[in-house]
Structures are given as structure tokens and as C-alpha cells.
Amino acid sequence: EIVLTQFPATLSLSPGERATLSCRASQSVGTYLAWYQQKPGQAPRLLIYNAYSRATGIPARFSGSGSGTDFTLTISSLEPEDSAVYYCHQRYDWRTFGQGTKVEIK
Amino acid sequence: QMLLRESGPGLVKPSETLSLTCVVSGDSFRRYDWSWIRQPPRKGLESIGYLSSTGSSTNNPSLNSRVTISLDTSKNQFSLKLTSVTAADTAVYYCARGAGSPDLWGQGILVTVSS
Numbered sequence: 001e002i003v004l005t006q007f008p009a010t011l012s013l014s015p016g017e018r019a020t021l022s023c024r025a026s027q028s029v030g031t032y033l034a035w036y037q038q039k040p041g042q043a044p045r046l047l048i049y050n051a052y053s054r055a056t057g058i059p060a061r062f063s064g065s066g067s068g069t070d071f072t073l074t075i076s077s078l079e080p081e082d083s084a085v086y087y088c089h090q091r092y093d094w095r096t097f098g099q100g101t102k103v104e105i106k
Numbered sequence: 107q108m109l110l111r112e113s114g115p116g117l118v119k120p121s122e123t124l125s126l127t128c129v130v131s132g133d134s135f136r137r138y139d140w141s142w143i144r145q146p147p148r149k150g151l152e153s154i155g156y157l158s159s160t161g162s163s164t165n166n167p168s169l170n171s172r173v174t175i176s177l178d179t180s181k182n183q184f185s186l187k188l189t190s191v192t193a194a195d196t197a198v199y200y201c202a203r204g205a206g207s208p209d210l211w212g213q214g215i216l217v218t219v220s221s
Contacts, residue, residue: 001167032206034206034207036151042213043200043202043211043212043213043214044151044200044211045211046207046208046209049206049207049209050207055209056209087150087151089151089207091206091207094153094166094167095153095156096153097150097151097152097153098150099150100150
């Protein structure tokens with residue numbers, strides 16, 4: 001099973017700051033990596049698929065990069081509504097999720 | 107706009123079978139693949155299995171022998187059966203559109219396994 005490790009576990013930043021979230025795979029997943037946002041009591045929402053493609057309706061402040069084993073989700077300028085847990089997800093070999101990074105807005 | 111909604115019992119006894127249905131409203135049900143994903147309380151996400159538009163299913167290897175996912179195109183719905191449940195199967199169960207990176211999810215349904 002491909003293990004996805006996310007870091008940091010928690011990120012606490014102010015509105016307008018840049019957030020950088022990382023996801024490392026235990027083996028190469030090519031670019032078969034996605035990012036989801038989950039707010040309390042809600043279902044996950046697809047942000048990025050195939051490592052860097054933004055899903056429909058996702059604001060341009062969200063961007064993804066990386067390939068192989070190392071990936072990054074960047075939120076260029078945090079908004080208060082970006083407070084959530086973010087999960088990476090691979091579909092290269094079966095499907096697994098990372099354990100999540102919690103983004104808190106100060 | 108397509109909407110997904112999970113339905114089924116919220117409480118299942120240990121050793122019994124968990125049965126859920128996802129009803130899909132909107133057009134083009136037959137065009138898509140479909141997934142089931144779960145999330146234990148205060149934990150992360152786990153893929154259970156997915157179903158192609160032709161009805162072929164692929165299940166999580168760790169759950170494979172207990173999982174059945176099926177399609178009913180006449181009713182625009184698909185279903186999940188998980189046998190021999192234990193407390194470890196307590197989770198919010200989500201149905202979702204797509205087998206790769208699901209892009210549309212239901213609201214989820216909490217299923218508790220308890221006697």
C-alpha cells in the first residue's frame with residue numbers, strides 16, 4: 001500500500017499569508033495525486049487533480065505542484081474560509097489518503 | 107446539477123451486514139464511475155471501492171472479501187454491502203462520483219456498529 005505522509009500536521013497563519021502544504025508518497029505515484037479540502041461536518045471537496053489541475057470552480061489562489069513522491073498544495077493568499085483540513089490522495093495504486101493537514105486562520 | 111444522497115440504517119449490530127444506497131439525481135448517470143469512501147469519527151478517509159459505468163467493481167484489498175458494490179441504472183443508484191461488521195466499521199460513509207479522484211460527494215451518512 002502506498003502511504004502518503006502530510007506535513008505539517010497543523011498550520012496556523014494570518015489572512016493574506018501564503019500556505020504551503022506538503023505530501024510525500026512512500027513510492028512514486030507519477031502525477032496521480034489530488035488534494036481535497038474538508039470543513040467540519042462537510043464532505044471533502046476536490047481542489048486539485050493530476051497534481052496541478054484545478055477542479056471546476058476552485059479559486060486561482062489554490063495551486064498544486066510536484067510529481068513522483070513529493071507534492072505541494074499552495075494557497076497563495078489565505079482567506080478566512082480556507083480554514084479546513086486538507087488531504088492528499090493518490091490513485092496510482094489502489095487509492096489512499098494522507099492523514100491531513102489542518103489549516104487554522106489566526 | 108447532479109446531487110448524491112446516501113440512505114440506509116444509522117445503526118447496525120456487530121456481525122450483521124451494513125447496506126447503503128446512493129441515489130443520484132440529475133442527468134448522465136450512466137456516463138460516470140462511482141465510489142464509496144468512509145471516515146471513522148475524528149479520523150482520515152479510506153476508499154472502500156469503486157464501480158465503473160458498466161458495473162464492474164474494484165474493492166479495497168483490505169476489505170475485499172466483505173464488500174459488494176452494485177449498480178442499478180434503472181433507478182439511478184448504486185449500493186454498498188459490507189458484511190460481518192465490527193465497531194471498527196463505525197464511520198461516516200460517503201458516496202461520490204468518479205473512480206479516480208471523485209469530484210462530487212454526497213453529504214455522508216453516519217453508521218454506528220453497536221449492539
